[in-house]
């Protein structure tokens with residue numbers, strides 16, 4: 390059984406001292422596929438050397454919507470170059486965050502649009518961060534013949550259907566493990582299994598206080614989601630592998 394973490398920051402500084410251990414725990418748990426999200430030059434360099442460790446590792450680069458205090462257009466030129474120089478597999482995470490950074494909304498829209506244009510041009514899928522911005526996100530995605538993943542989904546079942554109609558997969562993280570979380574389970578029950586992905590967002594979003602989240606922990610989320618859907622973890626893992634392939638095989642809609 391192969392597990393896939395559809396969003397983790399394994400190149401993050403938080404893993405600089407124990408990346409090898411984190412990697413071996415990951416492989417012990419069968420997590421052979423992972424999208425390595427890079428939001429900085431440090432993370433990009435660390436992730437490029439990791440990518441060679443497993444054929445299932447994918448490299449994603451992008452300018453994060455929470456990182457637009459500096460909105461110099463040169464940053465777009467730089468990311469475009471980094472994408473081709475490092476043979477990136479995906480653009481992300483990109484998107485809109487009106488919850489934590491409402492003051493940079495205008496720059497977020499500009500950078501999101503420019504990076505969606507790059508995705509269409511380069512034929513790459515995208516990994517989308519969207520908080521308190523679902524309508525603007527949906528309207529932006531509609532404009533580009535691009536596929537991808539809605540990361541750490543926390544919206545409604547109706548909105549999930551709209552993203553799915555556009556060809557996107559919906560990824561759920563550790564929020565399903567919180568004792569009083571009901572909404573993600575409802576969405577998971579209502580959506581087609583062939584558009585579901587699972588992620589940790591490690592080192593962030595740990596379900597356990599004081600524990601640094603790591604990709605090996607994706608197994609607990611698989612267990613919970615298989616319980617929610619009433620299928621075996623093996624069956625879920627096999628389906629997720631197929632979903633994963635569709636994201637990377639056919640990035641651009643024909």
Ligand SMILES: [Zn+2]
Nearest residue numbers: 396426482590
């Ligand atoms: Zn993330």
